[in-house]
Amino acid sequence: MTNNKDKTLGETLRSQGISRRSFLKYCAATASMMALSPAMIPKIAHALESARRPSVIWLSFQECTGCTESLTRAHTATIESLIFDAISLDYHHTLQAASGHAAEEAREAAMKENFGKYLLVVDGSIPMDNPGYSTIAGISNYDMLMESAKGAAAIIAVGTCATYGGIPHANPNPTGAVSVGDLIKDKPIINVPGCPPIPVVITGVLTHFLTFGTIPELDHIGRPKVFYGQSIHDRCYRRPFYDKGLFAETFDDEGAKKGWCLYKLGCKGPTTYNACATTKWNDGTSWPIEAGHPCLGCSEPDFWDGGGFYKSLSMPTENIAQTAVYAAAGAVAAGVALGAMNKSKKNSAAKAHNKTTIDDLEK
């Protein structure tokens, strides 16, 4: 185990039978995925090849394990998954073989050995109402997070629960769930939201960290801009139908069958920033909108409380008050009156028209 840990990533990959050619292909794909210059490809290759596998501690709190399912869901032995395997994942509830005291010892040993250098990955939110709602080995989530965060080089919050509180945080938030960012203010935090997030996004973030030793550029709510910089709507292949005003009105009408825009069925694509439309899911097979379902907006804070998944974004969520109806009627009347005045003005201008001849071109 120790022996394996000292190997560089390049050595590990080669020992697993990964050719240099496919390794470089991975580097090129990562560079283009993250919109880096092609000049960066050799740098990524060099950094990855010579990187000592960094220690990673993975904590799971109030979560459903969907994020882990997503990230480890390698269909075949993809190189992305191997990069993921090739970090030294020293503690992970679901994946580790050890249990009980041995498991906790592994975490403590990894923290001690790599103090200040390890990466801390967190999925799940932290209950602040009563610590008893979620404990591991008798340690409350809050205590475990604070203790593990102390020696971390950076923290990656994975999934909407860890990044923004997610479903546990949804109204009425019975456990007082909060996000990692709500509790930790003195460490760099990369938010990788999504319910669950896209697997390549986390491997991309890891690659970036291994290559540059820094965290990628983040948006105003801590998400890497390369993956969360554009809205689903802007990259959606159904966007031309939106632009033409062609919408599916129900899930089984002609529009739905023809693959028209799902906006009226509640699609949150216009307000959701994520990479689903470009990277897709399951090794690029498909993604929710391609499967005919509106985007739920799962990578946005409080997506669960957004007023109903099937309610269209611009539809009023409450009944319009009577006064608004009167106001609208008044505006229509004023518009008609104004239109009539404009029409008479135009008519009088036409009446005042004298046929222009070539003698009327000069003063």
Added chain:
Amino acid sequence: MSASLEKGINALKEQVDSTVAAFFSSCVHCGMCSDACLFYTETGSPASTPINKAEPLRRIWKSEYTLLGRVGKMFGLTAKVDDELLTNWETLVYDNCTLCGRCSMVCPMGLDIALLIRKTREGMAAAGHAPEGLIGATKRAVTIGSPMGVKLPALMAQIGHVEKDTGLKIPLDVVGAEYMLLLSSMEIMNFPEFIEATAKIFDKAGVSWTISTEAFEATNSGIQIGVADIAAELVQRIVDAAEKLQVKTVISPECGHAYMAIRWEGPNLIGKPFNFKVRHILEVLDEFRKDGRLKITGKETQRLTYHDPCQVSRRGGVIEQPRNLINMFAENFVEMPDGGKMNWCCGAGGGVSSNERADEVRLKVFQRKKDQLDEIKPDAIISACSNCRIHLEDGLEEYNMDIPLMSLTETLAEHLAD
């Protein structure tokens, strides 16, 4: 001698319709049209931003047709249209715009900015703010029948030469002919080869055609200066002649605005549909090609490019046809960057070439065309608009570039198989 500000303002009021109102109220002032306009890119003058050229019309819409503008007008807050404004805008509306419509293509809000400037010209002309050169051309068009003062005897003389050179009879005033060919005065005076080429092609194609001695002029100065009444009169002459000769199709020659005037504006100007078709010469030639009536021999080996005339390609949609035809004889055809519907204007359409005041600016903005040509370095340029052709020759000379200009119809005729 009766143009006045009142008439100009009244003309602008007449121009405001739901389209104009929708356009002005949806302009988001993004300024994207400026980069689409060669009069902006080559002069760097913000005043040449296309939508700004329609400012007089915008002010009338604002002050007369919007609630806020009218309230503002009561307190003297809404900007007025006066002679000073129109004087300042004269050069923007007539010298620095060729109505090429490139701005309309890029507007994210879908404004047809070229249309707004065309409408602004209505007010400018009625207020006596049209340029001298265009006024002269318009007067000649109405009184003599051609903006360049070409009379029937001049045409007859050219036809005489052509008949002598080719041995073909040029059919005049033939009742019941399939096609009636119009000519621009530039073709009659500068490029009579066009008449010769058309005669040869039509002879080989075996179709009946004719030229009317009563209405042979294709160009329409009324459109360029912006007086719908005069434009309608000029269109009516062609309609009368076509109806008299009972032709099926009227052919617009190698001239951009003539095609736009007769085909797209024509029926609107006279207020009723035509009972004949209008086609550009390139459309007719491409139909011949499709029907197998064009037999071509020999290839041009030199590097050829095609200059899309704005009113033919961008505003007229005749984009595929010239390429189909060129491919019949060109071995080494190269597209200009931005070729097709986004091609850059030569810089002298829309009445600019009739307006001596604009000579300096039209040659300055030719830099844009030079840049396009420098990128592909063609051996020769083909075009399908005599006005583009004359200005391109001017520009090439000004910039010391030695690239010959060719007419598509003429080049095609040279390659006709016997």
